[in-house]
Amino acid sequence: MLNGEKSISRPLRWAMIGGGRTGQVGYKHxxxxxxxxxxxxxxxxxxxIDPERGRDFGVNLGVDPSRCYPDYQTMFEEEAKRPDGAEVVSIATPNGTHYEITKASLNAGMHVICEKPLFFEIAQVEEIKRLAEQKNKIVGVTYGFSGHPMLFQARKMIENGExxxxxxxxxxxxHGFSATEDAEKYSEAQKWRVDPKIAGPSFVIGDLSTHTYYMSQLMLPDLKIKQLLxxxxxxxxxxxxxEDNVHMLMHYDNGAVGTAWFSAVDAGYMESQTIRIVGSxxxxxxxxxxxxxxxxxIQGQPYQIxxxxxxxxxKEGLADDRFGALHTEGLGESWANIYLxxxxAIEAADRNDINFLRTFVYPDINAGLEGVKWIQNCVRSADSGSVWVDFQ
Structure with missing residues (x-):
């Protein structure tokens, strides 16, 4: 159980790119x-992107006005001059900027925590992975729902053969928040999410499905998709x-089958994500x-909750619990868990603890790479006439 005691030697000096007053995800970070x-x-x-608005916002967060910068290039240049400069940066900007900013961050000597989907192309992720390894830096991906403790309970139950x-x-x-075109009129974030130049090759596949896909991988680390439609x-x-709606079929390498539905036009629906895993x-x-x-x-027995x-x-299902039974935990606790x-992971990288990083489970650059592969294969299948494709 977590109780706020330090789990690393000292707090990391952290900076943000994006996530300002008009953004949807900055507060979650x-x-x-x-x-x-x-x-x-x-x-x-x-x-x-508006320097004055960004400076005013940063000051209201309690950041030193001299360290509220007009752009990330200036921030990297100025922070590098300081003995107490930032050492890790979170990127909370639109999809189309992630690759450029992540590369610049690593070259500036920063560890990186980036919004999903990581990039548009597999080759970009592989390049950044090599760069991160050269710089001995981590690249984490904010699959913000993946810190819920019960996911790790499920993972262990599946691993045990239960x-x-x-x-x-x-x-x-x-969800139904994009059920009408009015969504684009009233939300700046929605406008770029449906612009291919900024959002990339998908809307709900990249924006919604990558979360659920990663959570399913977290629960089923040994199950791999062979083909999908x-x-x-x-x-x-x-x-x-x-797209604003998508249906999928999957074939897994052990013979299992999968179905998926992701939608931003499910009018009135408010319960978000569900993952069901059926065994023998x-x-x-x-x-x-x-x-x-x-x-x-369990087949033949009453339901258990x-x-x-x-x-x-x-113990894996209890490790990241914060409040204990009867006390509700939610999305804020999940984000806190992945940030912890x-x-x-950052401290382990800084001390070059390869053995720790090899077995430590968190949404790392490999999770980001898998998410980009997922998007590309889904788009390839859909654009080829909704046909089965090998997962590459």
């Missing part, structure tokens, strides 16, 4: 990074060629709408 004040300390930022042979995987992440639609025609003995189901519990359904913080859970993992 700060909630995660600063929940445990023993892990990160916000010292600098280039918070906004579900038997895995047969069926069902993934869903849907993707069918995508643009129900709001102005969004084409980007039992099934489990996780929903981020009720992340403090895990449904466990496993609750967070309870002593009957695996980023901090531990």
């Amino acid at each position: 700060r909630t995660g990074a600063l929940r445990d004040n023993t892990a990160f300390r916000l010292v600098a930022g280039a918070f906004d 579900l038997g042979e895995i047969r069926i995987v069902s993934l869903r992440y849907t 993707c069918d995508r639609q643009s129900f709001i025609k102005s969004r084409a060629p980007l 003995k039992a099934s489990i189901e996780f929903s981020d709408f009720q992340p403090n519990r895990l449904l466990y359904q 496993l609750y967070h913080g309870m002593p009957y859970l695996k 993992k980023f901090a531990r």
Whole structure:
């Protein structure tokens, strides 16, 4: 159980790029990074494309006005001159900027925590992975839902064979907040998410499905997709060629099959993500709408509901619990958990602890690479006429 005690030797000097007043994700990053004040300390930022608005915002966060920069290039240049300069940066900017900023961050000697999807192309991720290894820096990806403790409970149950042979995987992440084209009129973030030049080759595949796909990988690390079929639609025609709805079928390497539905036009739906995994003995189901519990359904027995913080859970399911049973934990705690993992990975990299990093589970650059592969294969299948493709 986590209680706020330090898990690294000192707080890391942390900066942000993006995540300003008008952004949708900046507060989530700060909630995660600063929940445990023993892990990160916000010292600098280039918070906004509008320098004055960004400076005003940073000052209101308590950042020294002299360290609220007009752009990330200036920030890197000035922070490098300081003995107490930033050493890790979070990138909370639109998709199309991630590659350029991540590369510049690594070359400036920074560890990087980046929004998903990481980049547009597999080759870009592989290049950045090599650069990060050369610089001995980590690149983490903010799959913000993946810090829920019950996901690790599920992972251990599957590893122990408590579900038997895995047969069926069902993934869903849907909402209705883009059910009309008015979404683009009233949200700056929504406008760029449906612009291929900024968002990349997909809308909901990149914006929604990468979260759920990573969570399924977290639960099923030994199960790999062999083939998939993707069918995508643009129900709001102005969004084409980007999709606002997608259905998928998957074939896994052990013979299991999968289905997935991701949508931004599921009018009225408010329960977000659900992952159901069916084995030969039992099934489990996780929903981020009720992340403090895990449904466990053994064939021929009554349903069981496993609750967070309870002593009957695996130690892996208790390790990141914060408040204990009966006390609700949510998305803020999940973000805090992954940021704490980023901090531990950064300190391990700084002391060159390769053995620790080899077995430590957190959303690293390999998770980012897998997410980009997922997007590219889904788009390739859909654009080829919704046909089966080998997962490459």
